Structure formats: C-alpha cells, structure tokens
Amino acid sequence: MSRIGKAPISLPDGVSISVSDDNVITVKGKNGELQQAIDRDIKVKVDGGILTVERPTDQKRHKALHGLYRALINNMVVGVTQGYKKELELVGVGYRANNKGNLLELSIGYSHPIYFMVPAEIKVSTTSEKGKAPIVTLECNDKQLVGQVAAKLRALRKPEPYKGKGVKYRDEVLRRKAGKTAAK
Numbered sequence: 001m002s003r004i005g006k007a008p009i010s011l012p013d014g015v016s017i018s019v020s021d022d023n024v025i026t027v028k029g030k031n032g033e034l035q036q037a038i039d040r041d042i043k044v045k046v047d048g049g050i051l052t053v054e055r056p057t058d059q060k061r062h063k064a065l066h067g068l069y070r071a072l073i074n075n076m077v078v079g080v081t082q083g084y085k086k087e088l089e090l091v092g093v094g095y096r097a098n099n100k101g102n103l104l105e106l107s108i109g110y111s112h113p114i115y116f117m118v119p120a121e122i123k124v125s126t127t128s129e130k131g132k133a134p135i136v137t138l139e140c141n142d143k144q145l146v147g148q149v150a151a152k153l154r155a156l157r158k159p160e161p162y163k164g165k166g167v168k169y170r171d172e173v174l175r176r177k178a179g180k181t182a183a184k
Contacts, residue, residue, distance in 0.1 A: 003067075005063075005067040005069075007070065008051065015077055015080060022037075023039070024037050025037075025076070028080065031075075031081065033080070034141060036073065036174070042066065044069075044073070053069055075144070084147075086146050086149075088137075088154060089170060090133055094107065095134050096128065097134045099136075102118040104124060106167075108157045114156060121145060125137045125139075161177045162177055165177065
C-alpha cells in the first residue's frame with residue numbers, strides 16, 4: 001500500500017472540506033479557498049478532524065493516483081492555513097527588481113528591462129539593501145502556482161556555474177566550477 005496515500009490528514013481548526021458530486025474537493029480556511037478535481041475512482045472520507053484517501057483496487061494506476069491526490073489535498077490544507085512562500089535572489093552587478101502591484105520590473109543583465117505580470121492570486125514584494133542582492137518574495141496559498149511562477153522567473157536568467165550570476169532561489173546551493181587558470 002502507498003505509504004503517502006494511506007497517511008491520514010489532520011484538519012486544523014477553521015478548515016472545512018467539501019466534496020461535490022462531480023468529485024471536486026473544496027478546501028476553505030483563513031487564507032482563502034482552493035479547489036481540486038480528483039479522479040472518480042478515488043474516495044475521500046472525512047471523519048471528525050481526520051481526512052483519509054482510499055483507492056478501490058491495487059492496480060498500478062490507482063496506486064499512483066492514491067498518493068498523488070493525498071499529497072495535493074495535504075498541500076491545499078497547508079496552503080489555506082499557513083500559505084506558501086518562495087524567495088528569489090538576483091545575483092549580479094547591476095541586477096535590480098521592483099514592483100508596482102503585481103507588475104514586476106527586472107533588470108538582469110539584458111539590454112532592456114523585463115516586465116513580468118504576476119498572477120493576481122500571488123502577493124509579490126521586492127527588497128534591496130545596499131551591498132546585498134535584491135530579493136523577490138512570492139506568497140500565495142496555492143503551492144503549485146507559487147512554484148510555477150518562481151520557476152518562470154528563474155528561467156529568465158538561470159544562475160551560471162562560474163560566477164553564480166543569475167536568478168536563484170534563496171536557499172539554493174549552486175555547484176560552482178573552477179574557471180580556467182592562467183598558463184605560463
């Protein structure tokens with residue numbers, strides 16, 4: 001049996017879960033509301049403050065979906081209670097970031113500034129201190145959306161392995177390469 005799929009999800013206070021007839025799960029909490037459509041074979045049961053996900057058979061497809069939907073529902077519960085946060089660091093001389101609402105303006109070494117429209121569900125903020133790399137912070141209750149937007153921002157200028165210049169996650173450890181040495 002799936003180790004992830006069979007683990008129960010404990011629902012914190014203030015979180016309500018409802019399953020509609022067409023297998024759409026709605027999770028409501030203090031940080032908002034999230035919805036996820038699930039496969040018709042997978043059953044979700046709420047008993048007291050414990051949510052369990054069950055599969056009908058041990059087919060390979062059912063095993064895969066069992067763990068997947070349990071993880072997605074757990075991410076939704078964490079999202080509506082605590083939320084998710086991703087921090088990106090712009091490493092490089094002259095790299096800057098500032099935002100006006102959800103419009104992010106990045107100067108990351110190209111001949112022109114890059115304007116990136118962040119979805120309305122995400123709260124974006126930028127900080128720049130003298131002597132430190134600018135930081136872009138993304139906050140939302142949807143883990144999937146925050147990760148996708150952060151990955152798109154990182155893809156604009158991936159960190160290079162020699163000097164480490166580029167857009168990187170704050171906690172990311174880069175594997176550095178040695179440059180060429182002067183030959184005599």
